[in-house]
Amino acid sequence: GENVEQHPSTLSVQEGDSAVIKCTYSDSASNYFPWYKQELGKRPQLIIDIRSNVGEKKDQRIAVTLNKTAKHFSLHITETQPEDSAVYFCAASIEGYSTLTFGKGTMLLVSP
Amino acid sequence: DTGVSQDPRHKITKRGQNVTFRCDPISEHNRLYWYRQTLGQGPEFLTYFQNEAQLEKSRLLSDRFSAERPKGSFSTLEIQRTEQGDSAMYLCASTSSVGLAGSGELFFGEGSRLTVL
Numbered sequence: 001g002e003n004v005e006q007h008p009s010t011l012s013v014q015e016g017d018s019a020v021i022k023c024t025y026s027d028s029a030s031n032y033f034p035w036y037k038q039e040l041g042k043r044p045q046l047i048i049d050i051r052s053n054v055g056e057k058k059d060q061r062i063a064v065t066l067n068k069t070a071k072h073f074s075l076h077i078t079e080t081q082p083e084d085s086a087v088y089f090c091a092a093s094i095e096g097y098s099t100l101t102f103g104k105g106t107m108l109l110v111s112p
Numbered sequence: 113d114t115g116v117s118q119d120p121r122h123k124i125t126k127r128g129q130n131v132t133f134r135c136d137p138i139s140e141h142n143r144l145y146w147y148r149q150t151l152g153q154g155p156e157f158l159t160y161f162q163n164e165a166q167l168e169k170s171r172l173l174s175d176r177f178s179a180e181r182p183k184g185s186f187s188t189l190e191i192q193r194t195e196q197g198d199s200a201m202y203l204c205a206s207t208s209s210v211g212l213a214g215s216g217e218l219f220f221g222e223g224s225r226l227t228v229l
Contacts (some may be wrong), residue, residue: 089154099157
């Protein structure tokens with residue numbers, strides 16, 4: 001089955017800096033890659049996703065890049081704010097075939 | 113609140129007891145998922161339903177675990193003869209995707225935290 005590795009496990013940045021979280025996946029057939037944000041004590045919520053027919057997707061301060069050859073994808077957050085502090089999970093699946101496999105998460109702490 | 117709701121939010125039980133969790137998905141969603149989350153880990157897939165049919169079960173779902181979605185609306189997850197290793201957050205999620213399995217935004221509930229003493 002699919003295996004998703006996520007790094008780093010914790011990331012501390014100063015407000016205004018950029019943050020990058022990286023994930024690798026094992027199954028070359030995976031073609032759907034969402035990112036979820038989970039604030040302390042709250043439910044995970046989808047923030048952005050990408051499919052394998054594109055290499056990059058942006059939504060305001062958030063972007064995701066995908067390298068299918070290397071089987072890795074990354075979340076980029078620019079101009080970080082304290083409210084970005086949360087645990088971020090990457091995930092992968094084969095659309096139409098498998099359910100989502102999540103990474104272990106990255107705890108992002110943005111200091112004012 | 114029209115989001116996914118789970119009950120109870122917290123459950124403390126003694127080893128060997130049975131527990132049942134309930135999930136009410138967003139009403140128009142036809143797919144419902146159960147995940148387990150332990151400290152420092154991402155959600156781990158347990159099982160999923162499309163309407164009332166249970167379409168996939170993880171190997172994590174031992175024979176002590178059973179899930180139902182009798183009328184294609186709410187779902188229950190029962191754990192029999194609980195063990196300390198069952199202590200975790202049990203998350204329910206639903207989606208209205210009419211397309212392909214494994215895609216579409218999952219809407220999560222706030223989870224049911226189980227502590228087995």
